[in-house]
Each structure stands twice: as C-alpha cells, then as structure tokens.
Amino acid sequence: xxxxxxxxxxxxSNFDDSIQRQPRIDEVIAPRPQIVKKQKKSKAQLKxxxxxxxxxxxxxxxxxxxxxxxxxxxxxxRAQLTEKSDQLAKLEKQLSIAQSENTRLNMELDSRVSxxxxxxxxxxxxxxxxxxxxxxxxVDLSIGNKLVLSEDQKDKGFFQTLSEKVSEFLAYIF
Amino acid sequence: MPKKKPTKKQMVKRSxxxxxxxxxxxxxxxxxxxxxxxxxxxxxxxxxxxxxxLSDTKINAQRGVIYDTNKKVLAxxxxxxxxxxxxxxLKGKDDVINLIADGLSEILDVDRETIIxxxxxxxxxxxxxxxxxxxxxxxxxxxxxxxxxxxxINYIGITQDTKRYYPYNDFASTIxxxxxxxxxxxxxxxxxxxxxxxxxxxxxxxxxxxxxxKMPNQYETTIDPQQGNSLRLTIDxxxxxxxxxxxxxxxxxxKAVSATAxxxxxxxxxxxxxxxxxxxxxxxxxxxxxxxxxxxxxALEGEERSKALSKAQNEQWRNxxxxxxxxxxxxxKIFTAAAALExxxxxxxxxxxxxxxxxVAGNRIRCSHREGHGAENFIQGMQNSCNPVFIEVAQKLxxxxxxxxxxxxxxxxxxxxxxxxxxxxxxxxxxxWNIATxxxxxxxxxxQVSPIQVITAISAIANGGKLMQPYLVKxxxxxxxxxxxxxxxxxxxxxxxxxxxxxxxxMMEAVTEGGTGKNAxxxxxxxxxxxxxxxxxxxxxxxxxxxxxxxxGGFAPANDPRIAILISVNxxxxxxxxxxxxxAPYASVLFTEILSYLNVEPSYTEEELAKLDIQMPxxxxxxxxxxxxxxxxxxxxxxxIGDGDTVVSQSPAYGQPVPVNGTxxxxxxxxxxxxxxxxxxxxxxxxxxxxxxxxxxxxxxKLSGNQLTQTGVVSYNQNIAKDTEVEQGAVVTVYFQHKQGxxx
Numbered sequence: 001x002x003x004x005x006x007x008x009x010x011x012x013s014n015f016d017d018s019i020q021r022q023p024r025i026d027e028v029i030a031p032r033p034q035i036v037k038k039q040k041k042s043k044a045q046l047k048x049x050x051x052x053x054x055x056x057x058x059x060x061x062x063x064x065x066x067x068x069x070x071x072x073x074x075x076x077x078r079a080q081l082t083e084k085s086d087q088l089a090k091l092e093k094q095l096s097i098a099q100s101e102n103t104r105l106n107m108e109l110d111s112r113v114s115x116x117x118x119x120x121x122x123x124x125x126x127x128x129x130x131x132x133x134x135x136x137x138x139v140d141l142s143i144g145n146k147l148v149l150s151e152d153q154k155d156k157g158f159f160q161t162l163s164e165k166v167s168e169f170l171a172y173i174f
Numbered sequence: 175m176p177k178k179k180p181t182k183k184q185m186v187k188r189s190x191x192x193x194x195x196x197x198x199x200x201x202x203x204x205x206x207x208x209x210x211x212x213x214x215x216x217x218x219x220x221x222x223x224x225x226x227x228l229s230d231t232k233i234n235a236q237r238g239v240i241y242d243t244n245k246k247v248l249a250x251x252x253x254x255x256x257x258x259x260x261x262x263x264l265k266g267k268d269d270v271i272n273l274i275a276d277g278l279s280e281i282l283d284v285d286r287e288t289i290i291x292x293x294x295x296x297x298x299x300x301x302x303x304x305x306x307x308x309x310x311x312x313x314x315x316x317x318x319x320x321x322x323x324x325x326x327i328n329y330i331g332i333t334q335d336t337k338r339y340y341p342y343n344d345f346a347s348t349i350x351x352x353x354x355x356x357x358x359x360x361x362x363x364x365x366x367x368x369x370x371x372x373x374x375x376x377x378x379x380x381x382x383x384x385x386x387x388k389m390p391n392q393y394e395t396t397i398d399p400q401q402g403n404s405l406r407l408t409i410d411x412x413x414x415x416x417x418x419x420x421x422x423x424x425x426x427x428x429k430a431v432s433a434t435a436x437x438x439x440x441x442x443x444x445x446x447x448x449x450x451x452x453x454x455x456x457x458x459x460x461x462x463x464x465x466x467x468x469x470x471x472x473a474l475e476g477e478e479r480s481k482a483l484s485k486a487q488n489e490q491w492r493n494x495x496x497x498x499x500x501x502x503x504x505x506x507k508i509f510t511a512a513a514a515l516e517x518x519x520x521x522x523x524x525x526x527x528x529x530x531x532x533x534v535a536g537n538r539i540r541c542s543h544r545e546g547h548g549a550e551n552f553i554q555g556m557q558n559s560c561n562p563v564f565i566e567v568a569q570k571l572x573x574x575x576x577x578x579x580x581x582x583x584x585x586x587x588x589x590x591x592x593x594x595x596x597x598x599x600x601x602x603x604x605x606x607w608n609i610a611t612x613x614x615x616x617x618x619x620x621x622q623v624s625p626i627q628v629i630t631a632i633s634a635i636a637n638g639g640k641l642m643q644p645y646l647v648k649x650x651x652x653x654x655x656x657x658x659x660x661x662x663x664x665x666x667x668x669x670x671x672x673x674x675x676x677x678x679x680x681m682m683e684a685v686t687e688g689g690t691g692k693n694a695x696x697x698x699x700x701x702x703x704x705x706x707x708x709x710x711x712x713x714x715x716x717x718x719x720x721x722x723x724x725x726x727g728g729f730a731p732a733n734d735p736r737i738a739i740l741i742s743v744n745x746x747x748x749x750x751x752x753x754x755x756x757x758a759p760y761a762s763v764l765f766t767e768i769l770s771y772l773n774v775e776p777s778y779t780e781e782e783l784a785k786l787d788i789q790m791p792x793x794x795x796x797x798x799x800x801x802x803x804x805x806x807x808x809x810x811x812x813x814x815i816g817d818g819d820t821v822v823s824q825s826p827a828y829g830q831p832v833p834v835n836g837t838x839x840x841x842x843x844x845x846x847x848x849x850x851x852x853x854x855x856x857x858x859x860x861x862x863x864x865x866x867x868x869x870x871x872x873x874x875x876k877l878s879g880n881q882l883t884q885t886g887v888v889s890y891n892q893n894i895a896k897d898t899e900v901e902q903g904a905v906v907t908v909y910f911q912h913k914q915g916x917x918x
Contacts, residue, residue, distance in 0.1 A: 055314070099253075100252040100254065101252075105246070110247065110341035110342070115415040
C-alpha cells in the first residue's frame with residue numbers, strides 16, 4: 001500500500017477501476033475560434049445612438065448645471081442669512097443702546113421736572129400760587145335744590161301743554 | 175515520542191492571543207488614561223479647555239422698575255458701559271500706556287496715575303470705570319478709533335453694564351433704598367424685594383485665538399439677560415412730596431435732630447407716604463448729606479475715620495419710621511381709653527378730679543398741668559391729656575385686661591411691614607405688670623414702640639377696630655407690565671368694637687377742637703387726633719436739660735376716615751418741645767393738602783365761611799365809580815392814588831387773597847411811582863394785632879393756620895421776611911398757632 005506523509009486527504013475513488021473515469025476539463029478539446037463578420041449598423045441606428053448620446057450628455061450637463069445652481073443658491077442664501085443676522089444683531093444692539101439712552105434721558109427729565117422743582121419754578125419764576133380756599137365759590141345748599149323754569153315755559157297754558165304732550169306721545173308711537 | 179509541531183490552526187490561535195495581550199497591555203494604559211480624562215476628570219479638563227479657548231463675559235440683567243402707586247418711575251435701570259483695559263498686552267509699551275492714561279483720565283474723569291498702575295498688572299481684564307453712560311462711551315469709542323495707528327482697540331475694551339437711576343435723588347430714599355456695586359439691593363425695598371427685582375444675567379461667549387485674543391464676531395455667542403420683575407408701591411408721589419416738604423420744614427423750624435412721618439390708608443393699611451428727615455441722595459448714598467457731619471468725618475484719619483464714616487452713613491440711611499423705637503407718651507392714651515371703654519370700666523361722662531399729681535407705689539406722678547385740671551369728665555381728661563385721669567382709668571381696668579389690649583393693638587409684635595429692619599418693641603411682659611407699670615403705661619411711658627406700630631394702631635381706631643397689616647408693595651409686575659402678584663389688605667384682628675372706636679374717635683376730635691391738639695385743626699375737615707410728648711430717658715444735652723420727642727397722631731375726616739398721620743419730632747430745640755406745638759401744626763397742613771389732593775371736599779361751618787379770604791377782583795380799566803362799587807360789594811376798603819378817571823393799576827393784583835375789610839390800593843395815573851413799604855415783623859401777635867400792624871404798614875395779611883377756628887392763636891411765621899420792601903397793599907401770609915393749652 002502506498003504511504004503518504006502529510007495531511008493531504010485521500011481520494012480513494014482514484015484507485016477504483018470499476019468506476020469509468022471521466023475526462024478532465026482540460027482534456028476536452030476547445031472549439032476552434034471562428035471569425036464573425038461585424039454587422040454594419042444602419043443609418044437609423046447610428047442616428048438613434050447619436051441622439052441617445054446627445055441626450056445623455058445633455059442630461060449630465062443639465063444635472064451638473066442644476067446642482068451648481070442649487071449649490072450657488074445655497075451659498076448665496078447662507079451668505080444673505082449671515083449678512084441679515086449680522087444686520088439684525090447690529091440693529092438689536094442699536095435698539096438696546098437707544099432704549100438705554102431713552103431711559104437715561106427720561107430719568108434726567110423726571111429729575112428736572114420733580115414736584116419740588118415744578119413748584120419752586122411756578123412760585124418763584126412764574127409768580128403762581130396754589131389754589132386757595134378764597135378762590136372757590138361756595139354754594140349754600142342747606143335750603144334745598146330749586147328748579148328754575150324759563151320764561152316761555154312759564155307762560156304755556158294747560159291746553160298748549162296737553163297738546164304738546166299728545167304730540168310727543170304720538171311721535172313716540174309712530 | 176517526538177514533540178508535535180503545532181498545527182496551522184494552533185498557530186493562528188496563538189497569534190490572536192499575543193495580539194490581544196499586546197493590545198490590552200499596549201493600549202490599555204491609553205484607554206485607561208482616556209477614561210480617566212474623559213469620564214473622571216472630564217469636567218475639569220472641559221473647564222480648562224473652555225478657559226483657554228473661550229472668553230466668557232457676564233452681562234448683568236436689568237433690575238425691575240420701582241413705580242409709585244400711579245406708575246411714576248421711582249427707580250429704573252438702564253444699560254450703561256464698563257471700560258476696561260488688557261494689561262497683559264501693555265507690557266513694556268509705555269508710550270501706549272501714557273496715551274491710554276491721558277485719554278481715559280480726561281474722558282472718564284479717573285485719576286491718571288490709577289490708570290497707569292492698573293495697566294502695569296499682568297491680567298487680561300482690569301476695569302477702569304463702571305457705570306459709564308452713553309455720551310462718555312461714545313467719546314471712548316472715538317478715542318480708540320482716532321488712534322488706529324497705535325491699535326488701541328487691542329488694549330481698551332467696552333462691555334455692557336447696568337446702572338440704577340433714581341430720578342428724584344433724595345425722594346423717599348429711606349423707603350426705596352439703593353443697590354450695591356454688584357447691583358444687589360442693600361436697603362429698603364431694593365433689599366427686601368431683591369430676589370423679585372433681580373433678573374437672570376446674560377453672557378457673551380467668544381472664542382480666543384492662540385494669542386488669547388478674541389476671534390472674529392462669528393465665533394461670538396450672546397445669551398440675552400432677562401429683566402427682573404417690577405414693583406408698584408402704595409406710595410403716592412404727591413402725598414410723599416407733601417410729607418417730605420413739611421417734615422423738612424418741621425426739622426428746620428424746630429431745630430430738631432430728625433422728624434418722622436407716616437401717612438396710612440386707614441381702610442387697607444397701605445402706606446401712602448413715609449418720611450424720615452434728614453435723609454440722603456439715592457444716587458450718591460455713600461456721600462454724607464449733612465455737610466457738617468462730612469466735615470467732622472474728614473477731619474479724622476485712618477481707622478477712626480472709617481468707623482466714623484460708617485456710623486454716619488448708617489445713621490443717614492436709617493428709616494426711623496420702622497427701625498427706631500420711642501416712648502409714645504400721651505398719644506398712647508388713645509389706646510388706654512379704647513381698652514377701658516371696650517371693657518366698660520369707664521364711660522365718657524364719668525367724673526374725675528385732677529389735683530396736678532397722683533401718688534403711685536410711693537412715687538409721685540405729675541400731670542403736665544402742674545396746678546391740676548380740677549374736676550373733669552373722661553372726654554375733658556382726654557382733651558387736657560390729663561395723666562391722673564388715665565392712671566385711674568388704667569388701674570380700674572387692671573393689668574390682665576390692659577395687657578390684652580396692649581398686645582391686641584399690636585405693641586408686642588412686629589407689624590410685618592414689607593421693609594427690612596423693623597424694630598422690636600421694648601415692653602414688660604403682662605404677667606410682670608404691677609401698679610407702677612399699669613400707671614406709667616397708661617400715659618405711654620416706660621416702654622418703647624416704633625412709629626409704624628403706633629400708626630397701625632391709630633388706623634385701627636379709625637377703621638372701626640380692625641388692626642391691619644401695613645404694606646408698601648401693591649403689585650409685582652413682569653417684564654411686560656402684567657400683574658403677577660397683588661397684595662390684598664390683611665386684617666390681623668378685630669381689636670375693639672366699632673362702637674368703641676366711634677367713641678374714641680369722638681374723644682380724639684374733641685382734642686383737636688379744644689384740647690392739646692388744637693394746632694392740628696384743618697379748616698373744612700374734621701380731624702381726630704392726640705398729641706404726645708415724651709422724654710428720652712437718661713439722655714441730656716450738654717447744659718443738663720432733658721431731650722424730648724414731640725409727636726401727634728390722628729386721622730381725618732373724623733366722620734369718614736380716609737388717612738391717618740403720625741408725626742414724631744426727635745429732640746426739638748426750638749421755642750417748644752411739646753407735640754402740640756412741634757408736630758400738630760404740620761399735621762394740620764398735611765391733612766389739608768393731602769385730603770384736598772385726594773378730592774375730599776372740605777365742608778366749612780358758617781363761622782369758617784365768614785372768615786374766609788376774598789378773591790381780589792380785576793379793576794384795571796374800570797372807572798373810579800365802578801371800581802368803588804365793586805370793592806364795596808366785596809366788603810373791602812380802598813385808597814386811590816393819582817388824579818385819573820380810570821384804574822390803571824391795583825394792589826393786590828387780580829386773583830390775590832384779601833382779608834375781609836382789607837384795603838385795596840387803586841392807581842389812576844401811570845406816571846405816579848408805586849409806593850413801596852417795608853414789611854414789619856408780624857410774628858408773636860394775635861390775629862387782631864397782626865392785622866392792625868399790617869394795616870398801619872399799608873399791607874394786607876392773609877391768615878394761615880388756626881385763624882379760622884378760635885381766638886387765642888398767636889402768629890409764628892410770615893412768608894415775606896421782615897424789612898423786605900414790597901408794593902403798598904401787597905399781601906403777606908401770616909401763620910398762626912395756639913401757644914396756650916397745647917402743652918402735651
């Protein structure tokens with residue numbers, strides 16, 4: 001028996017004569033190459049292909065242009081946004097400063113027109129005086145209220161008054 | 175057996191093992207170190223990195239606004255600026271340092287040498303001046319821009335800051351308080367409501383480059399600060415102004431150390447005005463308002479000066495209305511009367527006898543009227559402020575019941591007013607009261623209470639017996655002015671019945687009509703009040719004389735009380751120290767001014783109406799006959815100067831007040847010089863004497879003060895100083911008050 005060293009697996013079928021051996025792939029004779037004549041494309045086909053190529057090129061260019069445009073718009077948008085944000089921040093800062101200045105000026109104004117200053121100016125410069133008791137006309141109401149009728153109302157007779165009341169009533173109804 | 179050679183599989187396994195061990199030992203240390211840095215010490219390193227890479231500047235939030243009850247601004251913050259330098263970059267650049275010192279010292283009014291000293295430090299941020307307002311800041315910006323060659327922008331910086339503005343300087347200073355360098359409240363409302371007023375600070379975070387300089391703007395992040403809440407006080411600017419003006423006058427007239435006044439809405443406990451004079455300027459609270467004291471402090475040096483300055487500052491910031499206690503004296507008789515009447519141990523028509531003193535536990539307690547008031551009923555006892563009457567009433571009431579009302583009126587506890595520094599009263603516990611305690615307490619001696627406690631108790635009499643909790647903040651408003659918290663009046667307890675309160679009111683009204691409070695009389699208004707005079711126990715002037723406190727407490731109109739006023743004059747050294755003289759006249763003016771402002775119409779008696787001044791009619795252009803007729807219709811007299819037919823000038827002028835039977839000067843010739851006369855001294859006279867003296871000098875007088883009520887008043891002041899030259903017929907206002915029967 002043949003001895004083998006190593007770890008190669010044994011293919012016992014190689015020693016079995018009962019099995020008909022199949023030819024190996026490299027033993028199969030390859031067919032001879034034949035020269036195939038290239039078919040000539042028709043004009044219409046060439047035209048179609050050219051058209052397709054043009055369309056493809058156009059698509060590529062269009063997409064490229066679109067992408068470039070979109071990229072440009074995006075960049076421009078970002079630039080504008082940054083610019084506007086910057087403007088907004090500046091305006092907000094200006095507003096804040098203006099508001100603070102407004103507060104400061106208001107405080108200064110308030111301090112100048114304090115009640116003390118106003119009273120001093122009115123009294124010493126304008127010669128004004130506070131309203132005093134003597135400047136108020138007091139009316140004695142202890143005898144009750146009186147109704148004073150105008151002269152034309154006093155002269156009206158009973159019938160004239162009745163006629164006026166009826167007219168008023170009719171005017172109200174209709 | 176020969177050793178088996180490892181199979182390929184085993185070799186692979188071994189290789190993997192070696193690789194794992196190498197990885198574990200080789201990179202394990204790195205991983206462990208990474209874990210330690212990232213997880214264990216992550217925050218520390220993060221902080222270090224931030225410090226190295228970022229510049230973080232705090233923006234102070236604006237404090238809320240403080241308004242008066244009518245939304246007048248009393249305190250408001252605004253953004254200002256902080257100018258700083260970067261000393262680290264200025265090392266060895268003496269020319270630039272000098273340039274900066276010259277420029278900033280001139281613009282910011284800062285000492286040049288101080289700037290040079292600060293620029294020699296080695297830090298990144300040294301403030302040259304805080305609270306710089308916009309005009310100055312603009313000048314600094316211009317200064318930086320004008321020196322672009324020296325690149326000052328690298329050395330000088332400007333950052334946001336906030337400043338507290340108090341538009342009316344010393345107005346309501348002890349109430350409003352002020353803020354410190356870090357915008358924190360230090361006194362008054364500013365301190366009490368510091369949390370509500372303080373907003374949330376903002377930040378500016380900027381990236382720094384390798385040279386620690388700031389990176390351009392796109393690396394800057396700003397977190398806006400949030401403004402604090404605003405407060406609407408119960409203080410009315412006009413009422414407060416009246417009180418301040420009169421208390422200033424009171425201090426000057428009476429040569430007093432200080433004067434305190436509180437005006438309270440009796441129905442709610444709201445404080446309408448609260449004044450301590452002298453006070454201080456809120457915009458410069460650290461500067462002593464009293465120049466004399468400032469000079470005294472300046473004369474000292476070192477630690478002694480610091481101590482003296484600190485003491486003087488604390489003294490001027492003190493809100494005596496709540497932080498000082500005093501013996502209320504006879505004002506307290508109101509509450510002794512209320513307690514006894516409520517318990518039924520005394521009645522208004524009960525008879526008493528005052529012999530000028532009463533002996534209690536071996537001690538003789540004297541009445542303010544040494545000779546004694548003789549026989550009197552309880553109302554008269556109140557009018558005369560008779561000590562023996564009240565000692566007898568209190569003894570009859572007994573210690574237990576007396577103490578019940580003593581604490582009932584709130585004299586054993588703080589009022590709870592929303593201001594810091596309210597003082598505790600000083601008194602003896604009820605279980606330790608003996609006959610001497612009852613007797614001295616009955617007329618307000620040997621214990622101390624604060625003015626705010628007294629006015630709160632007086633308001634309880636005015637509103638029918640309800641002890642209110644005084645308060646100063648009406649509403650808390652958010653940034654947009656919406657109310658987020660509103661103070662509702664709090665009734666602490668019903669101390670006495672309405673009937674008793676009405677009886678005490680009637681007795682107090684009698685005090686101002688014919689008792690020691692006559693000087694608090696206000697024509698057209700019914701005033702109920704009580705005077706008080708108490709000595710400052712153990713305190714004497716250099717000449718050995720005692721120090722006193724004169725006070726008046728009352729309310730008006732007595733028939734429908736609206737406001738209560740308490741005036742306390744500390745150490746008066748004028749002609750008198752009695753509350754009836756040093757405090758009551760100012761209460762009269764305040765009642766008239768405040769009630770008129772609050773649209774409470776005066777209601778005059780016929781006697782008062784008859785004494786009212788007359789308004790001078792316009793007579794210019796009138797014929798002599800017509801002018802004479804108009805003058806006579808007004809019960810006036812006249813003197814004609816000139817030979818013309820028509821009036822070309824008149825004195826007093828149109829609209830001026832003229833007393834009944836006053837004299838009018840009519841000029842009929844414009845070429846005639848107007849006659850000038852000297853104003854005589856019109857003080858210390860009765861109404862008749864003053865009128866006569868003015869008439870003899872060719873002047874008219876306008877009577878002010880108590881002249882509309884009774885006789886017995888004496889003039890104490892005049893509005894045009896003696897010896898001043900004025901036109902003949904001009905009107906001089908003369909002020910009258912009672913000098914007799916007001917010794918309390």
